[in-house]
Amino acid sequence: MGKVRVGVAGYGTIGQRLADGVALQEDMELVGVADMAPTLAIRALYEKGMPYDLYLVDGADKGEFDKLGIPVAGTFQDLLGKVDIMLDSAPAGIGAKNKVLYEKAGIKAIFQGGEKNSVADVFFHGYANYEKGVGKDFLKLTSCNTTGLIRAVDCLDRAYGVDKVAITIIRRVADPGDYHRGLTNALQIDKAPSHQAVDLMTIMPHVEATGILVHTPVTHGHIITVVATGKQKITKEMALEAFQKHPRIRVVRIDDGFKGNASLFKYARDLGHTRGDMYEIGLWEDSIVESGNDIMFAINIPQESVTIPETMDGIRAAMGMQATSAEGTAKTNEYLKIGLFKGLGL
C-alpha cells in the first residue's frame, strides 16, 4: 500500500494538531487542510511558510485571504478529490453536513467528539474497540475526556477485568484564547450521568459506568477522578503496574512537583512540545487509593492534544493499515514518539 492520503477539515484547536500528527506518520501523507476564515491559526500557518496547503470551504471569502497574501491551493472539493480519508475537526455539527460531501466523493472520514454518534458507523477508541473500526468508512472519535478516561479504564480492564466505574470530571471550561466563553469565576454542574460515562458504556458495554461533571473556569486540562470496581480486587500495586506499562499514560507524583493540571502543561512546554501539547494522560501515583474492594485514582486530560493519537489509530483502522489494536496503536506510538520517555515500544 502506498502512503494513505489524508486531509483535515477545520484548522482550529484540534485540526492544527491533527495535521501535525498526520505529518509525523511516515506511512501517511498530509495533502492539505481546509478552513473558512483567516483565523489566527491560519495566519500562523502563513507566517510559518505554509507547511500545509490550504483549501477553502464553501462560503469562505477568498478575497480576504488574497488581501493578506495567504496562498490558497484550491476548493474543498479539490481537496476531497485528492485524499483517501478526511479528518473532520470543524465546529460541532458541521461534520454531519460535510459527511454528505465525503459520501459523494467516495472517501472515508473521521469525526471528532462534538458530532452526534449517528454521524459514524463506529464510535471509536484506538485501544478499547480498534477492531470494530477496521475497514469502516465513518468513525467518530471519543471526546477528549472520554478518550483519556477509556485509556485508563481499558488498561485496568485488560489487566484484571473491570465491572463498574464511577467518575467525577472537573472540566476546564474553555481552551486558551476562547474569549467567546467569557471571563468567568464560577463552577457549574451538569445533569448526571455525564456523557463521558455513557460514552464509555457505548464503547465498553461490559462496564457499568456513571458520573458527575463540574465545569471549572480554567483552560489547561481536565481532571477526572475514577472509582473502579474490578472483577477481582485491584490493589494499588496492581493498578500502578498496569498504568506504568501503558504507553499513553504518564504516571507522575505530587512529590516530584506535579501539583495539578498546570504542572503537566508547563512540563510539556519545558519538554519543548509544540503548543505545550501532551499526547499522554497524566495519572497521579499518589492519587491511587483502595476503598474496600474498589480502586480510586485521578487522571489529567490535556484536552487539546489527547485525541490526536486515537485519531491516527482511527485512520489505521478505517484504511485497514493494521488489523489489530496492538499493531495499530504501536505504529501510531512509534511515529508520535509516545512512550519513548519510559523506554516503551521503541
Ligand SMILES: NC(=O)c1ccc[n+]([C@@H]2O[C@H](COP(=O)([O-])OP(=O)(O)OC[C@H]3O[C@@H](n4cnc5c(N)ncnc54)[C@H](O)[C@@H]3O)[C@@H](O)[C@H]2O)c1
Ligand atoms: N477543543 C478541544 O479541547 C476539543 C477536544 C476534543 C474534541 N474536540 C472536538 O473537535 C471538534 C473541533 O473543535 P475545536 O475546538 O478544534 O474547534 P475550533 O473552533 O478551535 O476550530 C474549528 C475550525 O473550523 C473552522 N470552520 C468553521 N466552519 C467550517 C466549515 N464549514 N468547514 C471547515 N472548517 C470550518 C473554523 O474557522 C476553525 O478554524 C469539535 O467536534 C469538538 O467537540 C475539541
